[in-house]
Amino acid sequence: MKQQNDAFTFYKMPKIFIVFFLFSCSAPVSKKVLVSGFVSSKNKGRHTVNVVLNDTLRKFDFKKNRYENFSKLIRDTNHSVWSKDDGGFKIRGKKGDSLYFYLEHHFTKAYKIANLLKMKTVDIKLEPEICIPYVPCNDTVPSRSFVFIGERIKVQYEKEPYYCDYYISMDNLYKAEYKILQQVQGNVPKDTLTFTVFDHYGTPGFSLYQNVLLYVSEYCGKLYHKKYYYFALFKTANGRWAIPRDPYNFIQLKRKDLRIQPIQFADSVWFDINEQRPKFRYEQYSAPYFKIEGEKAIPIMGTYLEDLPLDK
Numbered sequence: 001m002k003q004q005n006d007a008f009t010f011y012k013m014p015k016i017f018i019v020f021f022l023f024s025c026s027a028p029v030s031k032k033v034l035v036s037g038f039v040s041s042k043n044k045g046r047h048t049v050n051v052v053l054n055d056t057l058r059k060f061d062f063k064k065n066r067y068e069n070f071s072k073l074i075r076d077t078n079h080s081v082w083s084k085d086d087g088g089f090k091i092r093g094k095k096g097d098s099l100y101f102y103l104e105h106h107f108t109k110a111y112k113i114a115n116l117l118k119m120k121t122v123d124i125k126l127e128p129e130i131c132i133p134y135v136p137c138n139d140t141v142p143s144r145s146f147v148f149i150g151e152r153i154k155v156q157y158e159k160e161p162y163y164c165d166y167y168i169s170m171d172n173l174y175k176a177e178y179k180i181l182q183q184v185q186g187n188v189p190k191d192t193l194t195f196t197v198f199d200h201y202g203t204p205g206f207s208l209y210q211n212v213l214l215y216v217s218e219y220c221g222k223l224y225h226k227k228y229y230y231f232a233l234f235k236t237a238n239g240r241w242a243i244p245r246d247p248y249n250f251i252q253l254k255r256k257d258l259r260i261q262p263i264q265f266a267d268s269v270w271f272d273i274n275e276q277r278p279k280f281r282y283e284q285y286s287a288p289y290f291k292i293e294g295e296k297a298i299p300i301m302g303t304y305l306e307d308l309p310l311d312k
Helices: 002-011 015-030 067-075 278-284
Strands: 032-041 050-053 080-082 088-094 098-102 109-112 123-126 144-157 172-185 192-199 211-219 222-232 241-244 290-293 296-299 301-304
Touching (some): 067 080, 080 088, 109 123, 144 192, 211 241
Parallel strands (some): 192 222
Antiparallel strands (some): 098 109, 144 211, 172 192
């Protein structure tokens, strides 16, 4: 009977006391603790290493957030710290969190904070990647060149190889794969083509469009996109290919006389300008190339595929 009374008494306990009791039990689990130690390269000794809580930086979604938010995040010592010259680091986190250790050309290591706290001395050794010799291509003239209308299959970023020699590229490396819709110049031997793209500004501009006139050349047995050289193509009402707007707005060309004329594009061809800045709207969708209807920019002038240049 006493057990029943005790259970009844607990049931009648004030709700505030019950919530406080439960919070008190869970509080130690969520409390942040200070983690300190050392990190270094196994072969190269002490280096400045980035220590990141829960891989926060690599999980940042640039499509949903502004770049300014990433800049703030990388400077926030609650999420990311850099080791000192002697390799020492300090950062706070919960026992259930993980710390990621990043050093260029080294394999990233991750540890649960709970496991780091069990170590007598935290001294992380990062394994270096295996480097390869850099072999420059001395071809000055391409062995083959292709101009074709391609339909995007995929364009994805690739990490450049780790070269043993002192080699620094200022461009981002991408691999692109396109379905050949129409050959314009040269004979592409396959229905699809995979080639390398270098772009200093980030994601290649042509990857934003489904169908593009692309220029690809072969050097030292490898296919490369002619840097920044492309035309986004759209179907016209009579089934031809054309580019809306003045082509010189989007590509660095030797100035040639291109025939820009009124064109009736397919009804599905229009551009959403709802969230674009007024200045950008004016620069990219100006008259006489476009007419604005509400939040749509509808192309009314352009250049047919046959009038576009096939060389620089």
